[in-house]
Amino acid sequence: xxxxxxxxxVLFSFSSIFVSCKKNSVISSISRDDLFSLKxxxxxxxxxxxxxxxxxxxxxxxMAMKGGFFYISNGESKKLLELxxxxxxxxxxxxxxxxxxxxxxxxxxxSVGVSPKANEVTTKKVIEYPFNCxxxxxxxxxxxxxxxxVLPVERQENDGKRTLKQVVLRFNNNSFxxxxxxxxxxxxxxxxxxxIYTTANNELVVICIVPDGxxxxxxxxxxxxxxxxxxxxxxxxxxxxxxxxRTTYLKVENIIPDNKxxxxxxxxxxxxxxxxxxxxxxxxxxxxxxxxxxLDAKTGKYGKPVQIxxxxxxxxxxxxxxxxxxxxxxxxxxxxxxxxxxITTPKGYIVQIVDPDGSRIIKRLLEFNNDKILFQxxxxxxxxxxxxxxxxxEHADVVWWRTDSLLDSLVxx
Numbered sequence: 001x002x003x004x005x006x007x008x009x010v011l012f013s014f015s016s017i018f019v020s021c022k023k024n025s026v027i028s029s030i031s032r033d034d035l036f037s038l039k040x041x042x043x044x045x046x047x048x049x050x051x052x053x054x055x056x057x058x059x060x061x062x063m064a065m066k067g068g069f070f071y072i073s074n075g076e077s078k079k080l081l082e083l084x085x086x087x088x089x090x091x092x093x094x095x096x097x098x099x100x101x102x103x104x105x106x107x108x109x110x111s112v113g114v115s116p117k118a119n120e121v122t123t124k125k126v127i128e129y130p131f132n133c134x135x136x137x138x139x140x141x142x143x144x145x146x147x148x149x150v151l152p153v154e155r156q157e158n159d160g161k162r163t164l165k166q167v168v169l170r171f172n173n174n175s176f177x178x179x180x181x182x183x184x185x186x187x188x189x190x191x192x193x194x195x196i197y198t199t200a201n202n203e204l205v206v207i208c209i210v211p212d213g214x215x216x217x218x219x220x221x222x223x224x225x226x227x228x229x230x231x232x233x234x235x236x237x238x239x240x241x242x243x244x245x246r247t248t249y250l251k252v253e254n255i256i257p258d259n260k261x262x263x264x265x266x267x268x269x270x271x272x273x274x275x276x277x278x279x280x281x282x283x284x285x286x287x288x289x290x291x292x293x294x295l296d297a298k299t300g301k302y303g304k305p306v307q308i309x310x311x312x313x314x315x316x317x318x319x320x321x322x323x324x325x326x327x328x329x330x331x332x333x334x335x336x337x338x339x340x341x342x343i344t345t346p347k348g349y350i351v352q353i354v355d356p357d358g359s360r361i362i363k364r365l366l367e368f369n370n371d372k373i374l375f376q377x378x379x380x381x382x383x384x385x386x387x388x389x390x391x392x393x394e395h396a397d398v399v400w401w402r403t404d405s406l407l408d409s410l411v412x413x
Contacts, residue, residue, distance in 0.1 A: 129176055134147045197256065236268055266295050
């Protein structure tokens with residue numbers, strides 16, 4: 001009888017054991033555009049990333065790009081920045097108790113030396129809000145801002161299993177509207193929010209991590225709950241059921257909404273146990289395969305999946321050769337439902353882009369020096385542009401890779 005176990009998977013790194021490693025094939029790089037840089041500090045056009053070690057993997061800083069404008073949520077400094085592609089600050093949302101009063105000077109160029117044109121009129125706005133710790137951020141087509149916020153301790157709730165302490169703040173027309181909880185405006189705080197997204201219909205999708213897996217809250221443009229889906233790990237589909245009788249481990253790695261339809265893309269990684277030949281005891285796990293399933297947000301039913309190739313690394317030592325496969329991370333989905341995946345390499349990131357039915361796959365290297373990057377936040381726009389906030393020792397760079405041109409060339413063939 002087949003036995004399926006569902007546990008959290010810990011991957012082990014074997015690269016330090018071997019003498020050398022090389023890739024199976026050369027992957028072409030795509031040119032990177034360095035748009036602007038932000039200095040560290042407390043002034044209005046700076047961000048605070050001084051306490052990275054304190055936050056670990058939950059650093060409350062993220063960036064979104066919409067229509068060539070960049071929106072940065074910086075939890076440490078309790079503020080949000082809206083900037084254009086030259087790095088000019090357009091709107092500052094900040095906690096005035098935690099930040100100095102802004103000293104706007106339109107004649108000052110940005111930190112990469114690009115000054116505003118002589119006839120350019122720069123209008124900067126300041127919106128005050130008592131932020132506690134803003135983190136994830138997204139933007140809709142009307143430039144409405146959504147940001148994850150942590151409530152003060154006295155406003156947090158407990159459902160008997162966990163503390164509910166996060167909400168999603170809404171801003172529009174440069175003013176605060178309200179906050180969304182599980183039921184909508186003013187609702188119960190959410191469990192831990194993994195990410196938030198907006199769709200082409202200006203609907204908000206909130207992805208939460210819960211004890212049984214993931215819970216998705218899908219809201220209308222006006223903020224009212226349309227769909228609530230629990231993606232239970234133990235009920236997730238397993239294509240390896242039809243294979244030989246063996247234990248299988250799976251992990252729901254990420255969930256991203258479709259931009260137009262009430263559909264979710266659920267990425268699941270599958271692993272096999274590794275049995276030590278001497279002791280006959282399981283010593284670790286090894287990656288088997290990745291599938292992305294479309295899930296109907298109305299019915300909760302899974303559709304036909306697309307298999308996503310893993311990243312293969314060839315390790316050689318003398319005359320022996322071992323091939324290791326690792327899963328890519330699920331980065332995002334374009335408006336035309338191309339699926340974007342990334343994985344870290346010594347030279348930067350490899351982005352793997354897969355069309356909706358899995359028939360076409362393109363890979364490109366996004367070059368940057370990992371050794372000099374202290375923190376990174378990647379995202380992909382609806383057009384298919386990969387953007388990143390890359391934080392080094394002295395400043396943070398905002399960059400993008402025009403991967404949308406790759407998609408255009410394939411679609412127009």
